[in-house]
Amino acid sequence: MPLDATPARNGTIAEVNDLSVRFVTRDRDVLVVDGVSFTLAAGEVLCLLGESGSGKTVTMRSLLRLLPPSARIGGRIDVAGHDVTAMSDRQLERLRGPVAAMVFQEPMTAFDPVFTIGTQIAETIVSHEGISYRAARARALELLELVQIPSAARRLDAYPHELSGGLRQRAMIALALSCRPALLLADEPTTALDATVQIQILLLLRQLQRDLGMATIFVTHDIGVACEVADRVAVMYGGRFVETGPIDQVIAQPAHPYTVGLLNSTVHEISRGAPLVPIPGGPPDLADMPPGCSFAPRCSAKSTRCDEIRPVLAPISAGRAVACHHPTLAGAKP
């Protein structure tokens, strides 16, 4: 019996409440995601934006419980009305694919190198939908055409290593779409690609997302990628959401000092001739987080309150929220 993949009655496809993830090993216990909450409407594109170690990938993978055994998940995760934290492994298998599917950064390692692309896609469809291999193979061909792979019929019999980086990522997307998911999770899908190929894949994902009405969560460290695809953005720092809102508003008028710093230290076309304004210091040590705001040690606007009391994510205007004692709405330009 397949799992129901329709959004809840209020149009929500995913709801995450006070999610925490810790990685526990014999000598370390590190909290990598700390109190993250969000909802995702059907057909919406949310970007999780952050630097390495900010917890963006772990947050996204929690939705499918694709985490190593050392991970301990707390809080509540609902995907299409199913409580993911309470699912058995069998139920998870039926969740992954038909309800929510994932596109990985490195398709070369996500595909099995000893089977052809066509076999891997068809096999997935057979195992989830129980149709004949012939019918699944025909669907695989349709999928390769959907992701605009040229001479798709020939590419069905190609091994992953025989495809270029861009075509491999297209095949990866075809595999993710093979069971018609309601939610697509994309983990830095274009980071490993060249500029002229990256824009092709981003535009393809944007078009498919619209045509198929899929909700999408995009993990990226690149503000430019977020600007191209996102409806809403959640900026992560030290395992927490520090700012959320519609992408255009957050870029035009960032409220959290970290978002301001991130925009200032990103080289734009107009940067030439002026020195960059970097954020001083480095990212926080997740095993040794300050008691107050995790960004306080690098923040130029901090007060003693920031060192002592951890700010909570609070609404500042319609659709926007920020976790800061001294939010600015002055814009990115200093």
Added chain:
Amino acid sequence: MTGADPRDRGGPQQPLLIVDGLKKYFPLRNALGTVSAHVQAVDGIGFSIAKGETLGVVGESGCGKSTTARLLMQLIEPDAGSFVLDGDPVGRGGVTVRELRRQVQMVFQDSYASLNPRHTAAQEIAFGLRVIGKDTATAEAEARQTLRMVGLDPDLYAGRYPHEMSGGQRQRVNIARGIALNPRLLILDEAVSALDKSVQAQVLNLLDDLKQRLNLTYLFISHDLNVVHYVSDRVLVMYLGKIVEVGPVDRIWREAAHPYTRALFSSRLSMNPALRVAAPPLSGDPPNPVRPPSGCRFRTRCTLAEDVCAASEPALIPSPLDAAHAVACHIARAGSGHSLAGALANAA
């Protein structure tokens, strides 16, 4: 930087490095060990680097930009090509390769893999100084001084091993190792690409500061066009082992003449949600450098390609409007046989 550099032999007009006819083919072997084909990584390129400038190199994977850097450092042997360092030929009768390597240093992308895991930061930097004949105490003292120059407090960082530092700190150690030998040219091969944006900005500012203080010349290789635009004086665009366009950065940015350069720039992300890219400027991936297309190597992805593009290879020739700006495209050369020949030059 004012004042004469005592290392300067050829005068300010003499380019620091002139490269000509540089070529490197990597053999591909089949299961029997016989050479079946060649990867044409760098195929007959020539360029010069002026003293004190930053020459940016852009291009997609497989275009030969890293191979070029490794050839300049003599880390791999070129199949053909000559180097002239400040007026003196490198090799027989001129500057030795050893001397070239001392004057040209390199910083790599992977800050972790390019440091010896068993060396502390100070040992890593002092190693090169001892190789060139300094005694241990002097080398150690200079290493500490160099750490300070790259913004790392030697009391805190001199004794740290690579795994005890962050990516940004490790890359500072790599830069310190490069500049400790007092080089004239620093090759930065994607040196800031793996760093987080907030740290990348710190390192870019550091590189700018060091360049002024140490009278350095940079060869800056990156796939990030915004970063290249920010740091470079001149830009060199490569495609499948060839130079397709080279010129002053503002000219390349405003009036790029090669269809590939223009497509590459239009592929940049908008950084503005209201101005999203509507259609991809190019389709497909770069072709395989084992079997590059005949004639112009870009013709298979070029929307303007005609018969002449397959028949003959366009030479890199200076623009009639600006001699510093050179393009390898049949459209840019009047009388090449392309129906649009000369049209772009007039439009610009």
